[in-house]
Amino acid sequence: MSTIANTPKPPYYAVIFTNLRTDVDEGYGEMADRMVELASEQPGFLGMETVRETLGITVSYWQDLESIRAWKQNVDHREAQRLGHEQWYADFKTRVCLVERDYGMLEG
Amino acid sequence: MSTIANTPKPPYYAVIFTNLRTDVDEGYGEMADRMVELASEQPGFLGMETVRETLGITVSYWQDLESIRAWKQNVDHREAQRLGHEQWYADFKTRVCLVERDYGMLEG
Numbered sequence: 750m751s752t753i754a755n756t757p758k759p760p761y762y763a764v765i766f767t768n769l770r771t772d773v774d775e776g777y778g779e780m781a782d783r784m785v786e787l788a789s790e791q792p793g794f795l796g797m798e799t800v801r802e803t804l805g806i807t808v809s810y811w812q813d814l815e816s817i818r819a820w821k822q823n824v825d826h827r828e829a830q831r832l833g834h835e836q837w838y839a840d841f842k843t844r845v846c847l848v849e850r851d852y853g854m855l856e857g
Numbered sequence: 858m859s860t861i862a863n864t865p866k867p868p869y870y871a872v873i874f875t876n877l878r879t880d881v882d883e884g885y886g887e888m889a890d891r892m893v894e895l896a897s898e899q900p901g902f903l904g905m906e907t908v909r910e911t912l913g914i915t916v917s918y919w920q921d922l923e924s925i926r927a928w929k930q931n932v933d934h935r936e937a938q939r940l941g942h943e944q945w946y947a948d949f950k951t952r953v954c955l956v957e958r959d960y961g962m963l964e965g
């Protein structure tokens with residue numbers, strides 16, 4: 750998580766999840782860890798990057814829209830989303846994006 | 858920066874800049890602040906979200922590819938990129954993405 754995701758050549762998809770937490774911690778850390786693990790087992794998962802200060806940004810990378818859709822509908826993930834809405838997140842925005850181009854340190 | 862960017866209805870563009878720093882701090886904080894200010898004055902700039910732990914993620918939002926291209930070529934920004942390559946970043950990845958869809962807390 751605390752490294753740069755090793756994604757394939759574009760095109761692929763990114764889901765940018767930007768969020769602000771409530772002060773309710775109950776069960777949050779455990780669920781977040783579980784969701785990272787579960788996401789990484791899904792078909793089409795390509796990688797994830799996540800950072801939090803006050804603001805949290807988690808970017809997950811996916812092969813196509815179908816794999817994003819399937820992950821959003823995953824039963825355990827739906828339960829996590831429900832608890833997120835109710836307890837853990839004061840606000841969030843999810844952005845589904847087509848990565849058209851990327852470059853790293855050596856290609857900049 | 859420590860809030861969720863208030864972007865318009867898609868489509869628009871996102872530039873995801875994921876990075877790892879070196880231990881060289883010289884001039885970094887000042888330059889980072891200056892680049893945020895300068896970016897926000899550019900035509901087509903829509904917002905920015907930035908968070909760092911060990912990993913840093915900065916997402917900037919733009920109206921179109923042309924505004925991203927112009928910002929990348931900005932003279933002061935080019936100098937910052939050069940110093941970033943040489944001194945401040947151990948590694949980074951930049952991803953240019955078309956935001957196709959987004960939703961927030963009330964539309965999830």
